[in-house]
Amino acid sequence: MLKGLELAKQYYEQFGKDAIEQFLASHPQISIAAGLAGEGSQCFGYDDQLSRDHDFAPGFCIWLSDEDFSSAGAELQAAYDRLPDRFLDISRENMIAKGRLGVTTISRFYSQFTGCSGTVSQPGLPQNNLQWLMAPEHCLAAATNGRIFRDDSGVFSRVRQSLLDFYPPDVLRKKIAARAAVLSQAGQYNLLRVIRREDEVAAMLSASRFTEAALSMIYLLNRRYMPFYKWAYHGLSDLELLSDIGRKLEKFPEVFSRLQSGKAKYAYDQAFSITEEICAALAAELRRQGFSSVQSDFLQDHLADIMAGIADPQISNMPPMADFN
Numbered sequence: 001m002l003k004g005l006e007l008a009k010q011y012y013e014q015f016g017k018d019a020i021e022q023f024l025a026s027h028p029q030i031s032i033a034a035g036l037a038g039e040g041s042q043c044f045g046y047d048d049q050l051s052r053d054h055d056f057a058p059g060f061c062i063w064l065s066d067e068d069f070s071s072a073g074a075e076l077q078a079a080y081d082r083l084p085d086r087f088l089d090i091s092r093e094n095m096i097a098k099g100r101l102g103v104t105t106i107s108r109f110y111s112q113f114t115g116c117s118g119t120v121s122q123p124g125l126p127q128n129n130l131q132w133l134m135a136p137e138h139c140l141a142a143a144t145n146g147r148i149f150r151d152d153s154g155v156f157s158r159v160r161q162s163l164l165d166f167y168p169p170d171v172l173r174k175k176i177a178a179r180a181a182v183l184s185q186a187g188q189y190n191l192l193r194v195i196r197r198e199d200e201v202a203a204m205l206s207a208s209r210f211t212e213a214a215l216s217m218i219y220l221l222n223r224r225y226m227p228f229y230k231w232a233y234h235g236l237s238d239l240e241l242l243s244d245i246g247r248k249l250e251k252f253p254e255v256f257s258r259l260q261s262g263k264a265k266y267a268y269d270q271a272f273s274i275t276e277e278i279c280a281a282l283a284a285e286l287r288r289q290g291f292s293s294v295q296s297d298f299l300q301d302h303l304a305d306i307m308a309g310i311a312d313p314q315i316s317n318m319p320p321m322a323d324f325n
Contacts, residue, residue, distance in 0.1 A: 001048070001049060002088065003042065003045060003047055004036070004040070004041075004042020004043070004045075004047045004051070004056055005036055005042060005043070005045055005146060005147055007042075007056075007058055007087070007088065007090065008035075008036040008042075008058070008059065008060045008147075009036075009147065009149065010087075010088070011058040011059060011060065011083075011087050012034060012060045012149050014087070015083045015084060015087075016034065016060055016080075016083065016149075017149075017150075019079055019080070019082075019083060020032055020034065020062075020150075022079075023075075023076055023079050027072050027075075027076075029068075030064070030068045030071075030072055030076075031064070031065065031068060031152040031153035031155075032062060032063075032064065032076075032150065032152050033062070033063040033064075033106065033148065033150065033151040033152065033153070033155070033156035033157070034060055034061065034062050034063070034148075034149045034150050034151075035060060035061055035063075035146060035147050035148035035149045035150075035151075036060050036061055036146045036147060036149075037061060037109075037142075037143070037144070037145055037146030037147070037148070037160075038061065038100055038109065038113075038142055038143070038145070038146065039100060039142050040055055040100060041231065042055075042056060043142065043145045043146040044141075044145050044146075044227055044231060044235070045145075046227075046231050046234055046235070052094070054094060054095075055094065055095055055100065056090065056094055057090060057091065057092045057093075057094045057095045057101070058084070058086070058087035058088070058090055058092060059083075059092060059095070059101035059102070060101065060149065061100075061101060061102070061104065061109070062076060062080060062102065062103045062104070063104060063105065063106045063109055063156050064076070064103065064104075064105055064106065065105065065106060065107075065153070065155065066105050066106075066107055066123075069103070069104075069105045073103050073105075076103050077102055077103040080102050080103060081102075105123075106123050106124070106155055106156050106159065107123035107124055109124070109143075109156075110123055110124020110125065110143055110159055110163075111123070111124040112139075113135070113139040113140060113142055113143035114126055114131070114135045114139065114140070114143065114163075115131070115134065115135060115139075116131050116135070118159070121155070121158070122155075122158060122159050122162060123155070123159065124143075124159060125159050125162050125163065129168055129170050129171050129312050129314065129315050130314060130315070132167055132168055132171045133171050133174060133175070133315065133318075133322070133323055134323065137216065137219070137225045137226045138225070138226060138227055138228045138229070140163055140225040141224075141225035141226060141227040141228070142227070142228070143160070143163055144160055144163050144164050144225065145227075148160070166223045166224075166225075167220075169309075170310045170311055170312045170315050170316075171315065172220060173291065173306055173307070173309050173310050174307075174310060174315050174316075174318065174322070174323070175216075175220055175323060175324075176217065176220055176221070176286070176291055176306055177302075177303050177306040177307050177320055178320060178321045178322065178323055178324040179213045179214075179216050179217040179220065179324060180217070180282075180286075180299040180300070180302050180303055180306060181299070181300065181303060181320045181321050181324075182209060182210070182213035182321060182324055183210060183213045183214060183217065183275075183278075183279055183282070183299045184279070184298055184299040184300035185300070186206045186207075186209040186210040186213065187206065187207070187209075187210030187213075187214075187275040187278075187279065188275050188276070188279055188298055188299065188300075190202075190206045191203060191206040191207055191210060191271055191275060192268060192271060192272060192275075194206055195255075195259060195264060195267050195268045195271055196264065196268060198259065198264050200256065200259055200260060203255070203256065203259060203267075203271075204256065207252050207255070207256075207271075210275065211249055211252065212229065212232070213324065214245060214249065214278055214282070215232045215233065215236070215249075216232075216324070217282055218236065218239065218241070218242045218243070218245060218282075219232075219235075219239070221241055221242060221282075221285050221286075221289065222239045222240060222241050222242070224238075224239060233246060233249070241285065242281060242282070242285060245278055245281060245282075248274055248277055248278050249274075249278070251270065251274050252271075252274065254270060255267045255270050255271045255274070258270065276297060279297050279298070279299050280297040282299065283296070283297045283299060283302065286302055286306070291305070291306050291309070292305035292306055293305060303320060307320075
């Protein structure tokens with residue numbers, strides 16, 4: 001099956017490249033970056049046949065500096081709009097979301113994901129630990145996915161690489177500490193208590209919170225940004241470390257099946273086994289990577305060691321779950 005990234009690349013090679021060169025012939029001062037990145041499963045390479053029901057269309061992104069966009073953005077967009085509407089029997093009419101393809105600025109593309117203005121040389125890039133901490137992981141994943149087909153000035157690629165270099169050390173520690181706190185609270189403690197009460201909805205919420213924190217921790221320990229929640233589990237197969245935890249998470253439906261069948265004791269035993277196995281694996285990786293020296297598998301016990309390595313007082317003094325609450 002043809003994936004969206006390959007569709008974009010073929011469309012660019014057949015139509016986009018020549019159109020851009022023709023445009024540059026009369027605008028030699030303009031620097032253009034082109035590719036496909038941002039929101040949408042196709043930008044991650046996760047698209048399948050079902051994904052084609054919307055926003056699957058031939059096209060690509062063109063990124064300009066603010067100055068170049070001001071002087072020639074509208075004209076370049078008009079040239080882009082004149083490209084064929086259909087390619088390989090796929091129509092542009094399938095696009096629902098506006099602004100994902102075509103011409104925009106480098107600063108607008110990155111700032112929509114980071115919430116930061118950045119600098120002239122690196123537009124949209126977080127400039128301090130707090131800005132890095134507050135930028136949502138799934139947004140940073142979207143900002144750094146896809147493929148770049150050309151980058152005349154190199155500015156787009158420099159910002160991209162700075163984001164791919166991952167969080168500053170203090171921010172990474174703070175995020176890992178928050179996930180450890182959530183994992184111990186939601187999974188190793190509260191999930192088991194609400195199962196004893198046979199509270200199915202509370203158990204579902206606890207397991208969901210535990211699962212999201214576990215997935216986020218796995219991505220962080222791999223130095224990768226976790227994508228949008230519906231793709232977070234799917235993306236485990238791309239990771240080098242701890243991807244096998246996914247098989248343990250797959251056992252949660254059995255917990256709820258047993259709880260709904262009135263077998264609370266069996267549900268409790270299985271939930272205990274799942275959470276302990278996952279937290280033991282994460283604790284071992286925390287020790288291996290030097291975030292903690294604590295030998296306990298109860299992740300709450302690791303918080304002091306993790307937080308002790310944070311030098312920035314603003315980040316260190318924030319509540320433990322500041323970015324995951």
